[in-house]
Amino acid sequence: MQKTLKFTLGVLFIFVFNCKSLKTIDKGGSNYKLSTRQLIAYNAKQVAEFKTLQSRLKITYTEKNKSQSYTVSFRIDKDKALWINAPFSVIRALVTPEKVSFYNKLDRTYFDGDYKYLSDLLGTELDFKKVQNLLLGETLYSLHTNNYKSSVDADMYVVQPKDQRDLFEIFFLLNPDNFKVKSQQISQPKEFRHLQIDYLNYQTIQAQIIPERIKVMAVEADEEVVIELEMKGVSLNENLRFPFKIPSGFKAIEL
Numbered sequence: 739m740q741k742t743l744k745f746t747l748g749v750l751f752i753f754v755f756n757c758k759s760l761k762t763i764d765k766g767g768s769n770y771k772l773s774t775r776q777l778i779a780y781n782a783k784q785v786a787e788f789k790t791l792q793s794r795l796k797i798t799y800t801e802k803n804k805s806q807s808y809t810v811s812f813r814i815d816k817d818k819a820l821w822i823n824a825p826f827s828v829i830r831a832l833v834t835p836e837k838v839s840f841y842n843k844l845d846r847t848y849f850d851g852d853y854k855y856l857s858d859l860l861g862t863e864l865d866f867k868k869v870q871n872l873l874l875g876e877t878l879y880s881l882h883t884n885n886y887k888s889s890v891d892a893d894m895y896v897v898q899p900k901d902q903r904d905l906f907e908i909f910f911l912l913n914p915d916n917f918k919v920k921s922q923q924i925s926q927p928k929e930f931r932h933l934q935i936d937y938l939n940y941q942t943i944q945a946q947i948i949p950e951r952i953k954v955m956a957v958e959a960d961e962e963v964v965i966e967l968e969m970k971g972v973s974l975n976e977n978l979r980f981p982f983k984i985p986s987g988f989k990a991i992e993l
Contacts, residue, residue: 780917832982835866
């Protein structure tokens, strides 16, 4: 696989690697007659409001028909930090608005840097908010009524920029039953790249709508990597710690 795709998926994998689910959202009657302004307003009302989130996160990583599964501890201090801890703290990651940090005890390496390299790879600015939005089922890019248009296709609302950019195209599919994101897709035709994030199921936790199962597919040329995420045992607004310290003697990863 080309170096670019390997690194992009590698870092995404670090984000998510390094009780029974609560009830799924009840579906009401579908409404396909909303204006773009109404649709975006309804979507905004569904944004989950909480201070902290804690869950077990199951990750299944598939490449060339070979799959690996892991379960890690996952915590969010909303708008402040994303924290990942693998069993026995073998891999731990802390993502903040300022930087991305992780270490791996297996090979005694660490990374402590900003988002610039990832932004260059994806051809768009990548920041903490976009990563958090991906994991919480929110659009990677803010929806502003004046910049977007909507249509209905295959029983879904399709929201896209009125003027698609030359380097990449963006599409958001919204569920007409609950106005949450069903899929978001970013394509870079000239680079033969396609990133698709599908939200296969949501769950209701303390009246907040949280993704339960997410499927991330990244394609570059004829190579494809799939990462499936499942949040289990989600709890909100507990007093949580986010411990992170790079062990001494570890070697910095050069990217």
